[in-house]
Amino acid sequence: MDRMTRLADTAEQVFDRHGYTASGMDRLTEAAGMSSRTLYKHAGSKAQLMATVLARRDRRFLQQLEVQSVDALFAALEDWIEAEGARGCLFLRTRAETGGDTPEIAEAVAAHKAAFQKRIAGIVAADLGNGGDPVLAEQVLVLFEGATHAAVYRGAEVVTAARTAAAVLVDRARS
């Protein structure tokens, strides 16, 4: 396991649990088990490190969402939350923390959300077996985002509620 992987993995955990601004470089170097000199050589800066973390998380997250039905989409979210916990969306949180003033972070967030929305639209189209349904896709996206954030304080059961709600909407759109 090379140093950049180890650094990005531990940084993702620290940033996710304590927030971007509140996570000092001391905590990151200690968690990654390397000196600050090595960290800066590999990561460039704190903001670049966060951008790297977000890019890797984007890949990992979208990989988990490689499904062909809306029901499987919410099943995947259940799996994700069970494995990672429910702390809301790291992308939106980070973007809000930095107020969009950090270009590399703002770009990583925008890229992720665009890809995410596209993925949802594709899943809805595959599920319906036609060219897609933009309104339904938007509703599924809202349910997904809502489940992600409501799970923070209502628990993982809200994903089930979102899942059955989505099933109703898909069923309606199919006929």
Added chain:
Amino acid sequence: MDRMTRLADTAEQVFDRHGYTASGMDRLTEAAGMSSRTLYKHAGSKAQLMATVLARRDRRFLQQLEVQSVDALFAALEDWIEAEGARGCLFLRTRAETGGDTPEIAEAVAAHKAAFQKRIAGIVAADLGNGGDPVLAEQVLVLFEGATHAAVYRGAEVVTAARTAAAVLVDRARS
């Protein structure tokens, strides 16, 4: 307009736009137009100031949600976003930023979300005209939370998508 009101109002804007940690006391004193000494006399500390801000926002937000139907609930969210913009939920953002390590903030967030969930359950019960429907209430909450957060990057139109989705679910529950 007394000083505490002026302070809380401007602090809410600053915190909401730039985040809790990233908002230094200098920016707060300057925005509120008062010396740091006066600020600390009235607010106690930065964390207490944020807790005060959250408590006031909780009152204002729930006031806007004093409606009797699910449709009016999402209409109220549309109004809120038009007036305040879409930056996600300040409560969840602040809680995530502090990692729950600041008791007064964690308590304010927990109190708000409990009241919010109770309000939704009440609106669903009023709309259905019966004792309520816990599953439907959870689904409406997820749609509301989802619209709040999706609006950040998809625009206020997602609220309309959530609104029509909620109408479908309510209609189904009524029969």
Added chain:
DNA sequence: CCATATGTAAAACGAACGTTTTACACTGCA
């Protein structure tokens, strides 16, 4: 007209911030 309260302006506090530098140890290849 003095006393008290309440405010401002600004300096100062120690701590923590992100980042860079210094000094030194270990590897692998000529």
Added chain:
DNA sequence: TGCAGTGTAAAACGTTCGTTTTACATATGG
């Protein structure tokens, strides 16, 4: 044997953090 390359440990950089303090101005009420 020697020389890069890559790592660590730790001090130091200047800045900013949240908070307190000092010194001084202003208004109100007995």
